[in-house]
Amino acid sequence: MDAEFSQTEGTCGRVKVLFFARAREIAGVSETSLGIDGAESSKTIKDCIDLLTKQFPGLEEIMSCIVVALNQEYADQSSLVKSGDELALIPPISGG
Amino acid sequence: MDLAREVQQLRLEKAKLEAELQSFRESASSATVSESCSLRDPTFCPATWLSGGQHYLDREMINRYSRQLLVPAFGVQGQLNLLKSSILVVGAGGLGSSAALYLAAAGIGCLGIVDHDNVELNNLHRQIIHSESSIGNSKVNSAATACNALFCYRINSMLKVVKHEVQLTANNSVDLINQYDVIVDATDNVPTRYLISDTCVALGKPLVSGAALGMDGQLTVYNFNGGPCYRCLFPVPPPQGACQRCSDSGVLGVVPGIIGAFQALEAIKIASGVGDPLSKRMLILDGFSTSIRVVKLRNRNPDCSVCRDGSQITEREIQELNYESFTGSSLSDKSPKPLSVLPDSQRITAKEYFDYLKEGHPHLLLDVREAHQYAISALPCSLNVPLAKLEDRLPEIKAAAQESQIIVLCRRGNDSQLAVKYLRENGKTEAVDIIGGLESWARDVDPRFPIY
Numbered sequence: 001m002d003a004e005f006s007q008t009e010g011t012c013g014r015v016k017v018l019f020f021a022r023a024r025e026i027a028g029v030s031e032t033s034l035g036i037d038g039a040e041s042s043k044t045i046k047d048c049i050d051l052l053t054k055q056f057p058g059l060e061e062i063m064s065c066i067v068v069a070l071n072q073e074y075a076d077q078s079s080l081v082k083s084g085d086e087l088a089l090i091p092p093i094s095g096g
Numbered sequence: 097m098d099l100a101r102e103v104q105q106l107r108l109e110k111a112k113l114e115a116e117l118q119s120f121r122e123s124a125s126s127a128t129v130s131e132s133c134s135l136r137d138p139t140f141c142p143a144t145w146l147s148g149g150q151h152y153l154d155r156e157m158i159n160r161y162s163r164q165l166l167v168p169a170f171g172v173q174g175q176l177n178l179l180k181s182s183i184l185v186v187g188a189g190g191l192g193s194s195a196a197l198y199l200a201a202a203g204i205g206c207l208g209i210v211d212h213d214n215v216e217l218n219n220l221h222r223q224i225i226h227s228e229s230s231i232g233n234s235k236v237n238s239a240a241t242a243c244n245a246l247f248c249y250r251i252n253s254m255l256k257v258v259k260h261e262v263q264l265t266a267n268n269s270v271d272l273i274n275q276y277d278v279i280v281d282a283t284d285n286v287p288t289r290y291l292i293s294d295t296c297v298a299l300g301k302p303l304v305s306g307a308a309l310g311m312d313g314q315l316t317v318y319n320f321n322g323g324p325c326y327r328c329l330f331p332v333p334p335p336q337g338a339c340q341r342c343s344d345s346g347v348l349g350v351v352p353g354i355i356g357a358f359q360a361l362e363a364i365k366i367a368s369g370v371g372d373p374l375s376k377r378m379l380i381l382d383g384f385s386t387s388i389r390v391v392k393l394r395n396r397n398p399d400c401s402v403c404r405d406g407s408q409i410t411e412r413e414i415q416e417l418n419y420e421s422f423t424g425s426s427l428s429d430k431s432p433k434p435l436s437v438l439p440d441s442q443r444i445t446a447k448e449y450f451d452y453l454k455e456g457h458p459h460l461l462l463d464v465r466e467a468h469q470y471a472i473s474a475l476p477c478s479l480n481v482p483l484a485k486l487e488d489r490l491p492e493i494k495a496a497a498q499e500s501q502i503i504v505l506c507r508r509g510n511d512s513q514l515a516v517k518y519l520r521e522n523g524k525t526e527a528v529d530i531i532g533g534l535e536s537w538a539r540d541v542d543p544r545f546p547i548y
């Protein structure tokens with residue numbers, strides 16, 4: 001099941017989302033894909049996260065302590081995403 | 097006759113060697129706790145000095161380390177640098193086992209090991225530095241013995257192992273960490289990770305941080321060459337519910353072994369000045385699909401509360417910080433704090449439940465653990481409905497219980513309280529749970545019940 005920013009497909013691009021560790025456990029999948037509508041204004045990582053927490057409400061509890069990587073690079077929540085980008089949600093693990 | 101004399105001669109030599117070995121073992125095991133590492137004393141370096149003041153490797157060192165001397169990027173200079181270095185491994189668990197063994201074998205000068213736990217049977221699948229004979233003994237002693245065994249035929253060991261049989265706390269972290277060149281975080285809990293990182297910032301020490309859980313691993317070098325510290329990346333600790341332990345979530349033994357070996361690699365690179373350490377990058381191991389990614393990390397956070405330029409955390413501030421209340425978890429906890437959701441009147445003890453069974457009290461025993469835990473061991477005639485599925489499967493539970501009482505059970509008596517609360521709110525007003533769960537059952541009723 002993919003989440004969409006907009007119900008109208010149009011020139012819809014997609015962002016790949018990878019879940020790691022606890023995030024994967026909560027989401028129940030190791031990756032998903034978000035649709036981003038080209039007609040609307042640019043989307044940020046924050047927008048993607050809002051959508052993801054709607055789809056996977058359990059993610060809310062770990063969002064405060066998560067590292068988000070955009071195309072394998074640390075990114076803050078205001079960074080813009082475009083079609084074809086890869087987003088990774090990396091919560092810290094502490095076991096040893 | 098000659099043969100007999102030769103046998104006799106060999107026996108004498110054997111006895112002599114055994115006596116030397118024994119005396120070496122005694123001196124190794126009598127090393128005092130928290131003994132200070134005397135690396136500041138240049139004569140300590142296991143490499144020998146040339147008259148010109150330069151180090152060189154003796155014949156045995158050349159033989160022992162030959163295969164890494166042959167690595168062009170490492171070579172003699174890398175080995176000499178390593179022999180002069182001191183590395184502290186915090187935690188002699190799954191990560192520390194492989195990290196410490198590789199560091200000892202690689203030929204560092206001084207290896208410090210910190211741990212305050214004893215070896216348990218359920219450690220051995222991943223903590224490969226320990227063995228069955230060490231169960232009940234201190235991990236630090238067990239780990240030190242294994243590292244020293246790499247050099248057990250030498251009277252003057254090339255390696256100095258320093259045992260710190262203490263828990264790392266805000267009061268001793270500065271003193272301990274200050275004695276070493278490189279710090280390896282091989283701990284298993286969140287507050288200690290913040291404490292080690294903060295102390296490394298205060299003292300300017302490079303920190304090789306590893307973590308493993310389930311089939312996942314993470315590795316980063318913090319506070320090195322302008323790279324971020326742990327707090328730059330994780331200014332906010334994970335909420336208590338999200339903070340998982342190996343004792344709850346499990347860990348596949350080889351995963352911390354892999355990450356620990358990576359930690360040894362990074363520590364060796366930093367100590368020898370060879371290669372490109374994993375600073376400003378994080379390695380993420382997904383053991384389930386065998387994929388490794390390296391994510392580029394942020395630079396130091398200019399607003400970091402700990403490593404910010406000009407106002408770095410001080411030794412004093414570390415001692416005044418309460419790492420346990422900051423993270424909401426204990427520096428040494430192995431199991432979650434017992435919840436108290438229910439009043440005592442809604443709970444029974446394992447012994448009381450045993451009496452119910454003997455009296456033939458009609459009831460439904462509901463086990464709310466996850467199915468994979470239920471498969472490990474369970475009481476007979478129990479119905480398994482994981483806590484998360486309670487709502488969906490309520491009709492099924494009600495049908496199974498009919499008019500009789502529901503008695504709820506879990507591993508430790510926490511989830512069972514949440515389940516009783518839910519059941520009581522949904523019509524099953526007689527429901528009770530068993531205090532302490534299966535752990536209490538095994539302790540107070542049936543010692544043969546397998547506990548995990």
Ligand SMILES: [Zn+2]
Binds near residue numbers: 326329396397403
């Ligand atoms: Zn920082």
